[in-house]
Amino acid sequence: MTDTIRLAGVGKTYDGEHGPVRAIRHVSFAVDPGEFVTVVGPSGSGKSTAFRIIAGLETATEGAVEVGDEPVTGPGPDRGMVFQDDALFPWRTVAGNVRYGLEEVGPPPDTTVGGRVDHCLSLVGLADAADQYPRELSGGMRQRAGIARALAVDPPILLMDEPFASVDARTKATLHRELLSIWQETQKTILFVTHDIEEAVYLSDRIVVFSEGPGTVVDVIDGPPDRPRDKTSEAFRETKGAVLSYFEE
Amino acid sequence: MASETNTTDYLTGGGGFDTDDARTVALQAGALVAFVAVWWVGALVTSQNILPRPPAVAQVLVADLASGQVFTLVGQSLRHYVPGLLVGSGLGMAVGVLVGWSQTADNTVGTVAQFLRPVPPLAWIPFAVIWFGLTDAGAAFIIAIVAFWINYYNAESGVGSVDPALLEVAQSLGTTTDRRLVRKVVLPSAVPELFTGFRTAAGQAWMVMVAAELLGVPGIGKHLWDAANFLQMDVVMAYMLVIGVLFLLTDRLIKAGQSRVLAWR
Numbered sequence: 001m002t003d004t005i006r007l008a009g010v011g012k013t014y015d016g017e018h019g020p021v022r023a024i025r026h027v028s029f030a031v032d033p034g035e036f037v038t039v040v041g042p043s044g045s046g047k048s049t050a051f052r053i054i055a056g057l058e059t060a061t062e063g064a065v066e067v068g069d070e071p072v073t074g075p076g077p078d079r080g081m082v083f084q085d086d087a088l089f090p091w092r093t094v095a096g097n098v099r100y101g102l103e104e105v106g107p108p109p110d111t112t113v114g115g116r117v118d119h120c121l122s123l124v125g126l127a128d129a130a131d132q133y134p135r136e137l138s139g140g141m142r143q144r145a146g147i148a149r150a151l152a153v154d155p156p157i158l159l160m161d162e163p164f165a166s167v168d169a170r171t172k173a174t175l176h177r178e179l180l181s182i183w184q185e186t187q188k189t190i191l192f193v194t195h196d197i198e199e200a201v202y203l204s205d206r207i208v209v210f211s212e213g214p215g216t217v218v219d220v221i222d223g224p225p226d227r228p229r230d231k232t233s234e235a236f237r238e239t240k241g242a243v244l245s246y247f248e249e
Numbered sequence: 250m251a252s253e254t255n256t257t258d259y260l261t262g263g264g265g266f267d268t269d270d271a272r273t274v275a276l277q278a279g280a281l282v283a284f285v286a287v288w289w290v291g292a293l294v295t296s297q298n299i300l301p302r303p304p305a306v307a308q309v310l311v312a313d314l315a316s317g318q319v320f321t322l323v324g325q326s327l328r329h330y331v332p333g334l335l336v337g338s339g340l341g342m343a344v345g346v347l348v349g350w351s352q353t354a355d356n357t358v359g360t361v362a363q364f365l366r367p368v369p370p371l372a373w374i375p376f377a378v379i380w381f382g383l384t385d386a387g388a389a390f391i392i393a394i395v396a397f398w399i400n401y402y403n404a405e406s407g408v409g410s411v412d413p414a415l416l417e418v419a420q421s422l423g424t425t426t427d428r429r430l431v432r433k434v435v436l437p438s439a440v441p442e443l444f445t446g447f448r449t450a451a452g453q454a455w456m457v458m459v460a461a462e463l464l465g466v467p468g469i470g471k472h473l474w475d476a477a478n479f480l481q482m483d484v485v486m487a488y489m490l491v492i493g494v495l496f497l498l499t500d501r502l503i504k505a506g507q508s509r510v511l512a513w514r
Contacts, residue, residue, distance in 0.1 A: 057417050075420040087414040091437045091513045101422035133513040
């Protein structure tokens with residue numbers, strides 16, 4: 001398989017106002033094809049820095065980052081991105097946003113642009129909102145549109161940086177179920193960043209736990225064995241407790 | 250008592266939007282009437298050469314509208330207003346986008362721009378005369394300079410305020426070249442600022458047109474100056490009003506285009 005994410009000894013030091021600032025150090029972990037892996041950590045743990053390095057938006061100052069056995073040199077259509085701030089193009093309709101990547105790299109084999117847009121919109125339940133502008137949508141719908149846009153060019157990997165941090169709890173629960181069903185249907189590799197431990201335990205095959213800054217991986221914990229997950233089960237509570245133990249003084 | 254309360258409600262706008270709209274219209278009409286009244290009183294206590302009376306001005310307007318002179322003059326002015334505004338705005342937007350996007354362009358072209366910016370547009374009139382003579386092109390040149398700077402700064406700031414996250418998303422979706430990023434992300438997101446610049450320039454261009462025609466290029470401005478030389482202040486006032494109306498028409502037209510194009514906002 002060619003869509004494995006691999007970080008080996010990755011570090012990042014910024015030039016701060018008062019000398020160099022180390023955001024992350026010695027970060028090593030890997031994500032297997034088709035896996036759903038979440039990076040959790042307190043704010044300031046550098047988990048977003050790690051995300052941006054994998055996305056190719058920033059370069060590591062130490063170590064190696066590979067996606068599909070190739071070193072990461074910049075952002076690209078092999079890694080779809082979804083942000084907390086949805087970052088939809090406000091001048092494009094929902095369908096126009098989903099179409100963007102298809103205009104740039106063309107539709108996936110055996111599909112048309114129009115067919116692909118329709119398919120991705122119905123995948124996230126936005127078929128009826130195709131002609132609306134982002135400002136007309138609720139927070140949850142905007143995140144769905146962002147996911148559809150990222151999926152349109154059929155990237156093997158989906159990178160998601162706190163995508164549900166600013167939606168309400170009920171919408172969040174719905175989006176979790178939808179994301180899992182999209183993941184199962186499309187077989188994507190998902191790397192998800194969050195500070196919400198319950199979210200991480202609910203979604204992930206494996207949870208990469210970051211320490212406080214300069215962030216590094218303190219543990220990698222397997223998610224509960226069952227799917228769909230029962231938040232009241234013993235396994236769920238145990239996994240949650242294991243992750244939580246790293247954040248208690 | 251009950252009926253009195255209702256009346257009070259009605260007067261304070263408790264009746265809803267209709268009442269508010271009526272109130273707005275009444276205030277606007279009242280303000281215009283008061284303006285003309287103050288003007289009229291002022292004209293009565295001074296001489297016709299200092300402040301012409303409203304009926305005299307109205308007479309000029311009616312006569313010149315009937316003879317078609319107003320339209321002839323507007324047509325003459327448009328011959329340099331339109332090209333000056335379009336060429337100046339186009340160049341201003343192009344250079345502003347370039348300087349806003351490219352650090353190299355900012356360091357080179359942007360530096361030169363900062364030197365030229367403080368020059369008042371009317372200071373270019375001598376060069377306009379030497380380079381273009383007393384022609385439409387000369388007046389258009391002055392108008393273009395005004396339009397250039399307004400559009401330049403709006404374009405530059407519009408490009409500078411593009412959300413970096415949108416550029417990152419575009420790159421992750423396969424936009425690789427700078428040129429394509431500008432076309433697909435930077436320009437569309439700067440359209441509101443580009444519009445604001447163009448609209449402001451279109452208004453300012455009417456203002457500067459009067460001065461630009463000082464050179465002797467035929468149009469409303471020159472007509473106004475000629476009348477002033479003969480102390481025909483009623484004619485001066487009449488064409489001041491014509492320019493005001495042209496300003497409003499242009500502004501409304503561009504505003505209408507703006508809300509169509511920017512429906513996504």
